[in-house]
Amino acid sequence: MTVTAEAVELVVAAEPEIERLMGEHRERREHWYAHEVVPWEMGRSFRDDPWDESQATLSPEVRTALQLNLLTEDNLPYYHAKIAGSFPEDSPMAEWSRLWTAEEGQHAIAIRNYLLTSRNCDPALLEDERLATVTKGWSYEAPCPIEMFAYTSAQELATRISHRNAGVKADCPVAHEVMTRVAVDENHHFMFYRGVTAAMLREAPGLVLEAIHGALADFRMPGTGIPNFNRRAVIIARAGIYSLRIHAEQVLQPLLRHWRIESLDGLDARASELQEKIMAIPVALIAQAEAFEMRLERRSKTRSATA
Secondary structure, X not given: OOHHHHHXXXXXXXXXXXXXXXXXXXXXXXXXXXXXXXXXXXXXXXXXXXXXXXXXXXXXXXXXXXXXXXXXXXXXXXXXXXXXXXXXXXXHHHHHHHHHHHHHHHHHHHHHHHHHHOOOOOHHHHHHHHHHHHHHOOOOOOOOOHHHXXXXXXXXXXXXXXXXXXXXXXXXXXXXXXXXXXXXXXXHHHHHHHHHHHHHHXXXXXXXXXXXXXXXXXXXXXXOOOOOHHHHHHHHHHOOOOOHHHHHHHHHHHHHHHOOOOOOOOOOHHHHHHHHHHXXXXXXXXXXXXXXXXXXXXXXXXXXXXX
């Protein structure tokens, strides 16, 4: 049996757990309405009153984070295609993908409407970047279907943290409420993917460790294809909204603790090797984060000295 066939069998075997977690999700998640949160009373015609940056009320860093998060959410059709296309139409995962897509679709609606009504974005540039982002699309090639569960576990938690931190740093109660609601949804989705991964890890640790390592060793957020992503990511990192350190300490380390990666025993030689490699990933990222932070500190001192 090939690794892929074995992985497909494992996902099928996990379907009762998938159904249970999906049921828990439906009971736990509180439905909300974006139109009740968006500050419509602030809206006015962009044709009669063209946008100017002086109208923005949020800091440039927070606006960058909100716009980057929004453009990531705009690529939802590609995420849906990846998840839904990986499983039979009548499977629990196909049902989950439809539910997940319906809930995720609300996020872009809420964030975009907030940015437009509050005039915290250049509306023409935002639409141009949406078109460029969605035209470029997104793909995630994984040799094993289990890897998708490990990837989305980290991705949903990362998104939750990024959304929440952007809302906290916005210094605007409406932005805070919008991003809190979106972040809560992302947390529910994260709990589903994390739970499915944990169930499969209990059944076939060697196979799932391979998938976890594949997903986390060179992890990239799905927004990397957005125009000027790297420059924007640096701005967000400097603002403390999302950074390598946050990714290592608040995403990877909690995930690995929950999955009890370090304490897994009875592993064969390959699985033990993967166990060590996985545990080393956040350590390496923290070292990179420290180097990045030192560079920022040196630049800040140089600017202060020459001011």
